[in-house]
Amino acid sequence: MTTATHDMTELQRETRMGATGSETSNREIRRIDLLDFAQRKTGIANQLWDAAVDEGFFQIVNHGIALADVRNAFAMTERFFALPDAVKARYPFKKALNVGWESRAQVRPSTGTPDQKESYQITRPHMEGLWPTDEELAGFKATMLAFEGQCWQLAMQVLSCFAWKLGFDDFFFQRAHDPAQPSYQSTLRLLHYFATPPEQQASLGLWRAGAHTDFDCLTLLFQRQGQGGLQVCPGKEMESQAWTSVEPDELAITCNIGDMLMRWSDDWLPSNFHRVRNPLPGEYMGSRYSMAFFAQANRDAIIEGPGRKYPAIAAGDYLNQRVAANFKVY
Numbered sequence: 001m002t003t004a005t006h007d008m009t010e011l012q013r014e015t016r017m018g019a020t021g022s023e024t025s026n027r028e029i030r031r032i033d034l035l036d037f038a039q040r041k042t043g044i045a046n047q048l049w050d051a052a053v054d055e056g057f058f059q060i061v062n063h064g065i066a067l068a069d070v071r072n073a074f075a076m077t078e079r080f081f082a083l084p085d086a087v088k089a090r091y092p093f094k095k096a097l098n099v100g101w102e103s104r105a106q107v108r109p110s111t112g113t114p115d116q117k118e119s120y121q122i123t124r125p126h127m128e129g130l131w132p133t134d135e136e137l138a139g140f141k142a143t144m145l146a147f148e149g150q151c152w153q154l155a156m157q158v159l160s161c162f163a164w165k166l167g168f169d170d171f172f173f174q175r176a177h178d179p180a181q182p183s184y185q186s187t188l189r190l191l192h193y194f195a196t197p198p199e200q201q202a203s204l205g206l207w208r209a210g211a212h213t214d215f216d217c218l219t220l221l222f223q224r225q226g227q228g229g230l231q232v233c234p235g236k237e238m239e240s241q242a243w244t245s246v247e248p249d250e251l252a253i254t255c256n257i258g259d260m261l262m263r264w265s266d267d268w269l270p271s272n273f274h275r276v277r278n279p280l281p282g283e284y285m286g287s288r289y290s291m292a293f294f295a296q297a298n299r300d301a302i303i304e305g306p307g308r309k310y311p312a313i314a315a316g317d318y319l320n321q322r323v324a325a326n327f328k329v330y
Helices: 009-014 037-054 067-081 140-166 172-176 259-264 315-324
Strands: 031-033 057-061 100-103 117-122 187-193 209-212 218-223 230-233 242-245 253-257 273-276 288-295
Touching: 031 037, 037 057, 037 140, 067 117, 067 140, 067 187, 067 218, 067 288, 117 140, 140 172, 140 187, 140 218, 140 259, 140 288, 259 315
Parallel strands: 031 057
Antiparallel strands: 057 253, 100 117, 117 187, 187 288, 209 273, 218 253, 218 288, 230 242, 230 273
């Protein structure tokens, strides 16, 4: 197994994705119904595979996470970011562990400028001293841990379909993302994109989130109604940079394949570019909130595809390299 520096092909691609590009509506982000999952698993797995191979993005509905729970988690997210910066700064981002609060700290290789957002990362084994107190935000820890657990269950359900299609056993990815292990590194990320002042509206030098791929195996993204801006660009459109907007729908979870699973699948499943653009004239310019669950294999899990296209690498080494390239030094 190789543990030294690896060829970060994803980063090389990302540095070429900073242009504004164009927008197209001639691309379908498929919606896949997970109702009666156990009885329909083969059909659902085939739908997920086709959508992932073709676009790398898809939406899932009837996924089992109650809308009330999603709304409650969003309410807690908004309350957290409403805390004074001086309070949030007591729980600072720790790059090596991918936990805690940061603001305008993520600099994308695609843009070279800080994303116009703040975020708070929750990674279960590393949260000591990083939870707001009940006096600061009552019920926050319990609410977010419960929601993270629901996200993990759903992500493992979806990943079991990809495991089957890749020739692994159904529980292959569940073992690789075991929350009972201290090496667990899946992350729930709460995001607040700052309101855009009118004078910055036409600035092409600032992005709410510059073009990037995700580091993980699978991302579950929760968006709030009316707070758009997410755009995707499949790899085959990379040179022309034709982007498609994904409209928020609180009944659907937007999912995408990450770099880990692309490598684990020997590139069968593409990790495609996405970004959050600034609002355009006439659009909602207030704060934008979202929540993303990143299913990231445990640090000691070994990423190696069925065809061994790439050298084996520990997931912890892989993630460290990706995080280091995207955050300024603390």
